[in-house]
Amino acid sequence: MYEIAKSFGFSASHRLERLPEGHKCRRLHGHNYTVEIRLIAEELDEQDFVADFGELDRVGEWLRVAFDHRHLNDVLTVDPTCERLAEVIYEWCVRHLPSALTPMLHAVRVSESPSSWAEYRRAAETETAR
Numbered sequence: 001m002y003e004i005a006k007s008f009g010f011s012a013s014h015r016l017e018r019l020p021e022g023h024k025c026r027r028l029h030g031h032n033y034t035v036e037i038r039l040i041a042e043e044l045d046e047q048d049f050v051a052d053f054g055e056l057d058r059v060g061e062w063l064r065v066a067f068d069h070r071h072l073n074d075v076l077t078v079d080p081t082c083e084r085l086a087e088v089i090y091e092w093c094v095r096h097l098p099s100a101l102t103p104m105l106h107a108v109r110v111s112e113s114p115s116s117w118a119e120y121r122r123a124a125e126t127e128t129a130r
């Protein structure tokens, strides 16, 4: 298998309101988020690419418009954890990436800091890489 990834960043604030009273992450705070879009394929295309990295640029543009310098609690309908953000971004990719890329979409990883990340992917049996 081949795997490629492209990373994008944005800065945003959030509060994790489901955490207990007194937990530091219930308070208003922010992160410099990193989002990694990961694609896999069993074979390469005519250019010896899994896919052109440039095909993923629309994800970065959407992340900037939707999330950069925003309060995530205001713009998401789910709790703004890394896990939920990864799921929201994965589902956006399924709906908005070129149709040739969506079967290759392996996972979306979201980091709030260099030492932690959460990843969302669909169950393996639904994944049909090229």
Ligand SMILES: Nc1nc2c(c(=O)[nH]1)N=C([C@H](O)[C@H](O)COP(=O)(O)OP(=O)(O)OP(=O)(O)O)CN2
Binding pocket: 016, 025, 029, 080, 081, 082, 083, 112, 113, 115, 116, 118
């Ligand atoms: N599984 C998850 N756990 C936590 C999430 C999350 O999205 N998924 N989020 C948070 C908070 O956003 C918090 O701001 C980050 O928590 P944490 O890494 O514990 O805190 P720091 O960035 O200050 O890192 P230190 O290693 O403690 O310095 C909490 N948990």
Ligand SMILES: [Zn+2]
Binding pocket: 014, 025, 029, 030, 031, 112
């Ligand atoms: Zn946080």
